[in-house]
Amino acid sequence: MKKVFSRPESLRKKFVFHYCPGCGHSIAHRVIAEIIDELGVRGTTIGVPPAGCAVLAYNYFDVDMIEAMHGRGPAVATGIKRVRPECLVFSYQGDGDLAAIGIAETFHAANRGENFTIIFMNNAVYGMTGGQMAPTTLLDQKSTTSPPGRNAVLDGYPVQISEILAMLPGTAYIERCTVNSPANIVKTKRAIKKAFQYQLDGRGFSLIEILSPCPTNWKMSPIDACRWIDDVMSKQFPIGVIKDTPAEAAGKEGAGHDR
Amino acid sequence: MNSKVLMQGNRIIGEAAIRAGCRFYAGYPITPQNEIPEYMAENLRKVEGGVFIQSESEIAAINMVAGAASAGARAMTSSSGPGISLKQEGISSMAAQELPGVIVNMMRGGPGLGNIRPSQGDYFQATRGGGHGDYRTIVLAPGTCQELADLTMDAFDLADRYRIPVVLLADGMIGQMMEPVVFKEPKPRQYSADYVLKGAGTGKAKTIKGLILDPLDMEEHNWKLDRKYRVIAAKETRCEIFNTDEADIVIVAYGTAARVAKGAIKRLGDHGIKAGLFRPISLWPFPTEELRRLAGTRKKFFVFEMSTGQMLEDVRLALQGYADIAFHGRPGGVVPTPVELANVIVRQYRRDR
Amino acid sequence: MIVKTIFSGFGGQGVLMMGYSFAHGAMSEGYEVTYLPAYGAEVRGGTANCTVAVGDEEIASPIASEPDYLVVLNTPSLYTFQNRIAAGGLLFLNSSIISARPSRQDMEVFAIPASDIAEELGNARAFNTVMMGAFLKRTSLVKPEIYLKSLETVMGSKKKAVVEINRKAFSAGYDFLKA
Numbered sequence: 001m002k003k004v005f006s007r008p009e010s011l012r013k014k015f016v017f018h019y020c021p022g023c024g025h026s027i028a029h030r031v032i033a034e035i036i037d038e039l040g041v042r043g044t045t046i047g048v049p050p051a052g053c054a055v056l057a058y059n060y061f062d063v064d065m066i067e068a069m070h071g072r073g074p075a076v077a078t079g080i081k082r083v084r085p086e087c088l089v090f091s092y093q094g095d096g097d098l099a100a101i102g103i104a105e106t107f108h109a110a111n112r113g114e115n116f117t118i119i120f121m122n123n124a125v126y127g128m129t130g131g132q133m134a135p136t137t138l139l140d141q142k143s144t145t146s147p148p149g150r151n152a153v154l155d156g157y158p159v160q161i162s163e164i165l166a167m168l169p170g171t172a173y174i175e176r177c178t179v180n181s182p183a184n185i186v187k188t189k190r191a192i193k194k195a196f197q198y199q200l201d202g203r204g205f206s207l208i209e210i211l212s213p214c215p216t217n218w219k220m221s222p223i224d225a226c227r228w229i230d231d232v233m234s235k236q237f238p239i240g241v242i243k244d245t246p247a248e249a250a251g252k253e254g255a256g257h258d259r
Numbered sequence: 260m261n262s263k264v265l266m267q268g269n270r271i272i273g274e275a276a277i278r279a280g281c282r283f284y285a286g287y288p289i290t291p292q293n294e295i296p297e298y299m300a301e302n303l304r305k306v307e308g309g310v311f312i313q314s315e316s317e318i319a320a321i322n323m324v325a326g327a328a329s330a331g332a333r334a335m336t337s338s339s340g341p342g343i344s345l346k347q348e349g350i351s352s353m354a355a356q357e358l359p360g361v362i363v364n365m366m367r368g369g370p371g372l373g374n375i376r377p378s379q380g381d382y383f384q385a386t387r388g389g390g391h392g393d394y395r396t397i398v399l400a401p402g403t404c405q406e407l408a409d410l411t412m413d414a415f416d417l418a419d420r421y422r423i424p425v426v427l428l429a430d431g432m433i434g435q436m437m438e439p440v441v442f443k444e445p446k447p448r449q450y451s452a453d454y455v456l457k458g459a460g461t462g463k464a465k466t467i468k469g470l471i472l473d474p475l476d477m478e479e480h481n482w483k484l485d486r487k488y489r490v491i492a493a494k495e496t497r498c499e500i501f502n503t504d505e506a507d508i509v510i511v512a513y514g515t516a517a518r519v520a521k522g523a524i525k526r527l528g529d530h531g532i533k534a535g536l537f538r539p540i541s542l543w544p545f546p547t548e549e550l551r552r553l554a555g556t557r558k559k560f561f562v563f564e565m566s567t568g569q570m571l572e573d574v575r576l577a578l579q580g581y582a583d584i585a586f587h588g589r590p591g592g593v594v595p596t597p598v599e600l601a602n603v604i605v606r607q608y609r610r611d612r
Numbered sequence: 613m614i615v616k617t618i619f620s621g622f623g624g625q626g627v628l629m630m631g632y633s634f635a636h637g638a639m640s641e642g643y644e645v646t647y648l649p650a651y652g653a654e655v656r657g658g659t660a661n662c663t664v665a666v667g668d669e670e671i672a673s674p675i676a677s678e679p680d681y682l683v684v685l686n687t688p689s690l691y692t693f694q695n696r697i698a699a700g701g702l703l704f705l706n707s708s709i710i711s712a713r714p715s716r717q718d719m720e721v722f723a724i725p726a727s728d729i730a731e732e733l734g735n736a737r738a739f740n741t742v743m744m745g746a747f748l749k750r751t752s753l754v755k756p757e758i759y760l761k762s763l764e765t766v767m768g769s770k771k772k773a774v775v776e777i778n779r780k781a782f783s784a785g786y787d788f789l790k791a
Contacts, residue, residue, distance in 0.1 A: 012464075044458035046330070051470075058466040064456040066329045066467040069352050072322035075314070079326025079334070080456065082310040083283060087330075087458050105322070108315035265636045265645065291651055375651075436674055437632065437647035439639045521672030596677030 008033035022222025024212025027179040052094035053127040071102025074109035089116040099135040113170030113204040123214040131217035135159040166243035172204035174243040178211035180226035269434040273298030275411035283327035283334035285312040285320040290375040291431030292365035295337040317342035321349030328358040331455035337363035351390030355469030359418035365434040368592030376592025377432035382569035386543040397425040398542040404438035419450035492544040503535030508559040522597025547577040554582040614667030616676035621685025623660040626740040631662035636762035637754035638666040646674035738781035745785025
């Protein structure tokens with residue numbers, strides 16, 4: 001009988017994800033591992049997990065990994081990729097890690113056109129620390145540090161990080177996806193694979209933003225959390241390709257080349 | 260081939276690093292060390308595999324260094340006080356992850372923004388780890404441009420040998436000064452590359468991490484680091500002992516302050532006071548045993564620092580009350596003259612008698 | 613033997629180059645040398661100075677609390693440093709620019725109309741090399757040929773005209789002072 005479904009080679013053999021029921025991280029992990037398998041690059045991949053819920057990603061991925069301090073993933077990835085340009089390098093970051101404490105590292109890695117990929121898990125909340133307000137928390141969304149709901153005057157606005165980074169000439173590919181349905185998971189996989197391929201082709205910085213359900217901190221059932229992404233979250237953060245720089249243009253701008 | 264050249268201290272660090280096989284530098288401009296990134300920008304990129312990045316911040320720089328080190332490169336960053344403070348998170352992380360790297364601090368007056376004049380106010384920060392958690396970094400304090408060259412090269416060797424961040428602690432004066440220097444032949448790089456990330460190949464994946472959630476495991480990691488630090492403390496102390504054979508009084512000073520002290524020693528001779536110098540070159544590990552041995556025969560010690568008295572604490576710990584210790588400090592970016600120091604010591608000496 | 617010299621003037625007058633080339637020459641003569649420039653914001657557009665220590669033994673402090681020699685290119689520098697010269701020290705001043713004279717009697721003063729001399733030679737900017745000629749004539753720390761070679765090395769200029777004017781300027785300064 002033909003085996004149609006099995007654990008990806010790039011995931012470790014024996015573990016149970018520690019993520020909450022309905023969380024998007026485990027889906028994203030699996031998708032990334034499948035792509036690494038499909039591209040045949042497990043042996044040359046280096047990943048950088050963040051501080052956040054996914055800090056233990058190295059317990060799941062069976063690829064070389066170095067944990068970064070909170071927000072510093074893009075800086076660590078820069079150091080790795082510049083020393084080992086032949087490797088597939090990705091940094092895996094949450095919204096607090098990427099858009100708050102690590103905004104400088106993210107912005108400037110993108111602006112330098114560093115030839116690696118960021119997987120940006122946006123769940124509009126600080127998950128690991130217990131549901132505090134994130135830079136991507138929606139207006140009126142309740143969190144433990146915005147108990148009545150995020151107030152634009154007092155708390156500022158949700159940050160559209162992908163759109164901001166798309167303005168930088170150093171970025172080659174940016175797409176926003178979500179993992180709230182089988183169809184969207186397939187699209188997410190396609191997007192990440194494209195981003196990794198761009199990197200392997202030396203085309204410069206790529207970022208895939210994934211709207212990821214956090215039922216625990218959103219205080220919803222997993223199903224409701226998936227619906228909330230469709231009904232509310234994706235209105236603030238529209239799904240789709242935000243930037244796709246043609247290969248020749250990337251070459252012209254020098255992104256990713258001649259490091 | 261290795262002829263004498265007249266070179267500025269900061270540029271010497273850059274050249275020595277490149278000769279020692281440094282292939283990755285990231286840094287952010289701050290006076291008085293800007294010539295280091297400038298030298299690297301000009302020269303490191305010319306070297307095969309050499310990477311220079313002007314980073315967006317000191318924090319980014321040290322984390323880039325961590326990444327480069329994890330990928331197997333000899334990597335360096337440099338800064339001065341305020342920037343070094345920003346790097347502490349990354350240094351702590353590198354200590355936890357046991358990554359080698361060289362961090363140069365050309366000290367300036369502090370605290371806060373302070374000023375850009377030479378100072379020694381970062382001694383505590385450098386020798387006590389500097390960031391959060393139980394850790395140490397090796398700290399080397401050059402006193403001359405020649406030592407800048409030698410210790411920069413040694414710093415990379417030590418970083419590799421012990422998989423530890425090594426701090427080169429000097430100040431704005433040595434950085435700006437020019438002196439003739441001869442670059443020694445670098446030693447071939449010796450290190451165990453088993454931690455280096457290059458992709459798992461067909462083998463097991465490697466993980467470099469500092470997050471250890473189980474307190475007992477974290478405790479064991481702390482003890483493991485501590486055992487390493489004990490080996491370093493036993494084997495890697497360095498100091499210069501100068502003119503102490505006949506000395507009535509021993510000045511304890513490092514770096515620029517030690518040069519001022521040497522100048523003062525000559526003048527003290529004119530006053531009929533025989534003085535010698537104990538100059539720690541490794542500030543951590545502090546040459547405790549060497550200093551204590553000296554206290555077997557010498558009873559008057561005079562600590563001189565360009566700070567309000569930081570190394571003073573290590574001297575007290577080393578001498579444990581077996582000798583008299585006096586102190587003179589000029590913090591805030593002041594470099595006193597040998598005349599001033601000599602006068603202070605003369606007054607102190609006469610008062611004691 | 614250790615002698616310390618302070619060179620001082622406006623930023624842009626070539627003060628640091630004087631000290632650097634002198635230090636290089638002294639190194640070529642086999643001396644121990646330290647060259648210490650004033651640095652940072654204070655040298656941008658303001659006064660610049662540097663200290664060169666030359667010795668046949670290890671140089672402890674590169675700072676000169678009592679310089680043996682002082683070379684000044686502008687009046688503010690004269691006022692700043694004149695009281696620091698060691699008793700019996702030598703002061704070289706560019707008399708084309710500086711009309712003031714120090715009040716102290718315990719040092720020897722050499723007034724060199726360096727700017728005028730340089731202008732006569734056709735390049736007013738070479739006045740600092742004129743000063744170096746006079747300075748080295750009197751102090752004999754570096755032989756003229758060795759100094760000129762060092763000057764060319766540190767200037768990094770291969771332009772014949774530049775080399776030529778500096779050689780002329782140096783000779784003019786050197787010959788200005790009687791042996």
